[in-house]
Amino acid sequence: MDRTFILVPGPPVRASSWAPTATVLMARGHAVQVPDVLARTDTPPLWRDWSTHLLEQIVARGDVVLVGHSSATALVAELATRLPAAGLIFVDGDVPPAHGRAVALRPALREFVASLADETGRLPVWSGWHMGDPERARRVGIDQLAAVPDRLAEFEAGLPQLTLSWFDDAIDLAPWGDVPTAYIQTSPIYDHALADARSRGWPVARLEGTHLHPALEPEETAQAIVGIAACLR
Numbered sequence: 165m166d167r168t169f170i171l172v173p174g175p176p177v178r179a180s181s182w183a184p185t186a187t188v189l190m191a192r193g194h195a196v197q198v199p200d201v202l203a204r205t206d207t208p209p210l211w212r213d214w215s216t217h218l219l220e221q222i223v224a225r226g227d228v229v230l231v232g233h234s235s236a237t238a239l240v241a242e243l244a245t246r247l248p249a250a251g252l253i254f255v256d257g258d259v260p261p262a263h264g265r266a267v268a269l270r271p272a273l274r275e276f277v278a279s280l281a282d283e284t285g286r287l288p289v290w291s292g293w294h295m296g297d298p299e300r301a302r303r304v305g306i307d308q309l310a311a312v313p314d315r316l317a318e319f320e321a322g323l324p325q326l327t328l329s330w331f332d333d334a335i336d337l338a339p340w341g342d343v344p345t346a347y348i349q350t351s352p353i354y355d356h357a358l359a360d361a362r363s364r365g366w367p368v369a370r371l372e373g374t375h376l377h378p379a380l381e382p383e384e385t386a387q388a389i390v391g392i393a394a395c396l397r
Contacts, residue, residue, distance in 0.1 A: 166195060166225070166226035166227065167194065167195065167226055167227045167228075167229055167250070167393065168194075168195040168196070168197065168224070168225050168226050168227065168228050168229070169189060169194055169195065169196045169197070169229050169231055169389065169393070170196075170197050170198075170199065170222055170228060170229065170230050170231065170240075170243075171185065171186055171196060171197070171198045171231050171233070171378075172198075172199060172218065172230065172231065172232045172233070172236040172239055172240050172243070173198075173200070173233055173234070173236055174232075174233060174234040174235035174236045174239075174257070174268070175201070175208060175211065175214055175235065175236075175268065175324070175326070176235070176289075176290035176293075176323070176324065176326060177234070177290050177319075177323060178200055178202060178203075178321070178322055178323060179198045179199075179200035179203070180318060180319045180321065180379070181233065181319070181376065181378060181379050182198045182233065182378050182379070183198065183379070184378065184379055184380075184382035185378040185379075185382040185385045185386050185389070186198050187382065188382045188383055188385075188386040189386045189389070189390070192386065192390070194390070195225065195226065197221070197222060197223065199218045199221035199222055200221070201214060201217040201218060201221075202322060202324060204217070204220075204221070205217070208324045208326060208330065210330075210333050211267075211268050211330065211331070211333040211334070211335060212333050212334065212335050212336070214239055215239050215242045215243050215246065215335070218239065218243060219243070219246060219247065222243075222247065224247050224248060227250035227251075228247065228248060228249050228250055229249070229250055229251045229252075229253060229393050229396070230243050230244055230249050230251070230252050230253070231252075231253040231255060231389060232252070232253070232254055232255065232257060233255040233256060233257060233378055234255075234256060234257045234375065235257060235258075235268045235269065236257065237254040237255075237257035237258060237259065237260055238257075238258075238260040238266040238267075238268070238335055238337070239335075240252055240253075240254070241260040241266070241337060241340045242266075242335055242337055242338070242340070244340045244343045245337070245338040245339070245340050249343050250344070250396065251343065251344045251345065251346070251393060251396035252340070252343050252344070252345040252346070253345070253346050253347070253348060253389060253392060253393065253396075254345070254346070254347045254348070254357070254361070255347075255348045255350065255377075255378065255385075255389075256348065256349055256350040256351055256353070256354050256357075256375050256377065257354065257357065258270055258354070258357050259347070259357050259360045259361060259364075260337060260340075261337060262337075262339060262340075262341050263337050263338060263339040263340075264336065264337055265334045265335070265336065265337075266334060266335040266336075266337045267331065267333075267334050267335075268331050268333075269331050274331055276293075277293065277328065277331065278328055280292075280293055281327075281328045284327075285327045285328045285329055286325055286326075286327050286328075287325060287326050287327065287328060288325065289320060289323035289324070289325055290323055291306050291309070291310075291316070291319065291320055291323065294306045295310070302374070303351055303352065303353055303374060303375065304351070304353075304374055304375045304376060305351075305373070305374030305375055305376035305377070305379070305380050306376065308374070308376070308380055309376065309379070309380070319379065344396040344397055345361075345364075345366050345396075346361075346366050346367040346368065346369075346392040346393070346395060346396055347361030347366055347367075347368045347369075348368070348369045348370075348371065348385075348388050348389070348392060349368070349369070349370045349371065350371045350373045350374065350375060350377035350378075350381075350385070351373060351374050351375040351377070353375055358370060367392050367395035367396070368392075369388045369391070369392050371384055371385070371388060
């Protein structure tokens with residue numbers, strides 16, 4: 165059966181974070197969908213409702229492989245319990261809990277994000293989370309986008325300004341562990357998640373790059389996705 169890759173971005177970003185990799189995959193003959201919740205609404209839905217909005221845009225054809233980047237790892241785990249999924253691929257994000265409460269940010273990251281909120285609790289757009297710290301900007305890869313203003317503008321177009329309270333919400337995950345799963349690490353930020361994936365016996369791949377590898381190095385990212393998808397059993 166033909167395979168369809170569903171590339172899901174985390175809510176703080178948009179489909180632009182996946183677009184270069186999607187283009188490469190399609191050029192290689194693969195079926196690809198990149199659902200973009202904020203393309204259909206001006207108001208970001210609650211975290212707990214995000215997957216429902218994703219489902220409205222997904223057409224499940226063939227062997228569906230759900231690929232979640234960053235905070236979207238929890239979203240694709242939830243999607244795998246709501247549609248027929250042949251596999252899951254987590255890309256540079258935390259491994260979601262086996263079931264139960266799943267949040268968008270792990271505690272340490274939420275603490276950092278809280279320091280960025282204004283007096284009303286509103287946050288800068290996601291790229292602005294990292295611009296003030298050169299080391300953070302380097303690890304994330306936003307410094308590379310910022311070096312080319314047109315690319316940064318394209319990436320930032322339509323990014324939401326979420327509130328800190330938005331991240332207090334949680335998904336109640338149903339068990340998803342029976343779905344074949346693999347992990348791709350693209351930045352040292354997620355060394356802990358790669359170790360977790362290895363301990364579970366999942367297929368893993370480690371790419372030497374940044375968190376925004378799907379946007380910055382689409383050829384390598386696409387190759388890793390196709391290669392590791394072939395290992396899902």
